[in-house]
Amino acid sequence: MNKNDFDKLLSGAMKRLAKPADDAAVDRVLKRLGGPLPRQHRPVGQILGVLLDWQFAPAWPRMAALAASLAFGFAIGISGIDRTIDRSQGVSSADSGALVFEPESLTGGRP
Amino acid sequence: MDDSDEALMGRVAHGDERAFRELSRRHVPAMLGLARRILGNAADAEDVAQEAMLRLWRQAPRWQPLAALRTWLSRVVVNLCLDRKRKAPWVELEAAGEITDPAPLAGESAEAAEREQRLTVAIADLPERQRAAIVLSYTEGMSNAQVAEILDTTVSAVETLLVRGKQNLRRALADVIDGE
Numbered sequence: 001m002n003k004n005d006f007d008k009l010l011s012g013a014m015k016r017l018a019k020p021a022d023d024a025a026v027d028r029v030l031k032r033l034g035g036p037l038p039r040q041h042r043p044v045g046q047i048l049g050v051l052l053d054w055q056f057a058p059a060w061p062r063m064a065a066l067a068a069s070l071a072f073g074f075a076i077g078i079s080g081i082d083r084t085i086d087r088s089q090g091v092s093s094a095d096s097g098a099l100v101f102e103p104e105s106l107t108g109g110r111p
Numbered sequence: 112m113d114d115s116d117e118a119l120m121g122r123v124a125h126g127d128e129r130a131f132r133e134l135s136r137r138h139v140p141a142m143l144g145l146a147r148r149i150l151g152n153a154a155d156a157e158d159v160a161q162e163a164m165l166r167l168w169r170q171a172p173r174w175q176p177l178a179a180l181r182t183w184l185s186r187v188v189v190n191l192c193l194d195r196k197r198k199a200p201w202v203e204l205e206a207a208g209e210i211t212d213p214a215p216l217a218g219e220s221a222e223a224a225e226r227e228q229r230l231t232v233a234i235a236d237l238p239e240r241q242r243a244a245i246v247l248s249y250t251e252g253m254s255n256a257q258v259a260e261i262l263d264t265t266v267s268a269v270e271t272l273l274v275r276g277k278q279n280l281r282r283a284l285a286d287v288i289d290g291e
Contacts, residue, residue, distance in 0.1 A: 006281060013227045014234075014249035021143035025153060029139050029160050030132075037128060038165065042172045 116180040123171040149192040186261040233283035241276035
C-alpha cells in the first residue's frame with residue numbers, strides 16, 4: 001500500500017467515524033448548562049474604563065425639574081411674595097433676628 | 112436582530128444568558144463530537160464540552176473576535192482534552208455503534224473492515240497531540256493552518272505531527288498493509 005492509498009484509507013475511516021454526537025448526550029450537556037451560571041471574568045481595564053468615562057448621560061427630566069425649581073425660587077425672591085406672607089402673619093425679620101441672636105441674660109453667651 | 116456568533120458573543124459579554132443558551136445549542140453538538148473523537152470516551156467528552164462552554168461564558172467579556180468563535184471553541188476543547196492527565200480509553204468498537212455511512216463498506220471485503228477497525232484502535236494509541244492533529248485534519252477537515260492555530264503551534268509543527276502520526280499508524284498496521 002503506497003502513501004496515497006494509506007491516506008485514502010485514513011481519510012475514509014476517519015470520516016466514517018465522524019458521526020455526529022447523539023441527541024441524548026447533547027441534551028444532557030445543554031441541561032447541565034441550563035443551571036445557574038458562574039460569575040464572568042471582567043477585565044480590570046473594563047472597570048477602570050467605566051470609572052474614567054466622562055461622557056455622563058444626564059437624566060434630562062430631572063435636570064428640567066431642577067431648573068424649574070431654581071426658576072420658581074428665584075421668581076418668589078424677586079417678587080417679594082415671601083415678605084408679604086411674613087407681614088400678614090405678624091412676623092418681621094427684626095423680630096426673628098432678635099429671637100435668634102439675643103445674648104442670654106445670665107451668661108451673656110450667644111446661641 | 113443579528114444572530115451571528117460574534118453578535119451573540121457581544122451579548123454574552125454583557126451577561127445575556129439567553130444569548131449564551133443559543134450559542135450552546137449551536138456549538139455543543141460539534142464540540143461534543145470533537146471531544147469524543149479525541150478522547151474516545153463519551154462521558155469525558157460531555158464533561159469537556161460542558162467545561163468549554165462554561166469557559167466561553169466566563170471569558171466572554173475578555174473575548175476578542177480575532178478568530179472565528181468555532182475555532183476558539185475548538186481550541187479550548189482540544190486543550191481540555193490534552194490536559195486530561197489520564198489517557199482515556201478509546202471507545203470500544205462495540206460501543207462505537209453502527210458506522211454512519213455504510214455504503215463504502217458494503218461491497219468491501221471483511222479484511223478491509225477489519226483493517227479499518229485496526230486503524231481505529233491504532234489511532235487510539237497515538238500520542239495525544241498526534242491524535243488531535245489527525246482528528247482535526249482528517250475528521251474535522253481543517254487546514255494545517257487552522258490545526259496550528261488550535262494546537263497553538265506552527266504549520267510546520269502540525270505537518271510534523273501529521274507525518275509522525277501517519278508513520279506510527281503505518282507501523283501499527285504494518286502486518287495488514289504489507290500483506291497487500
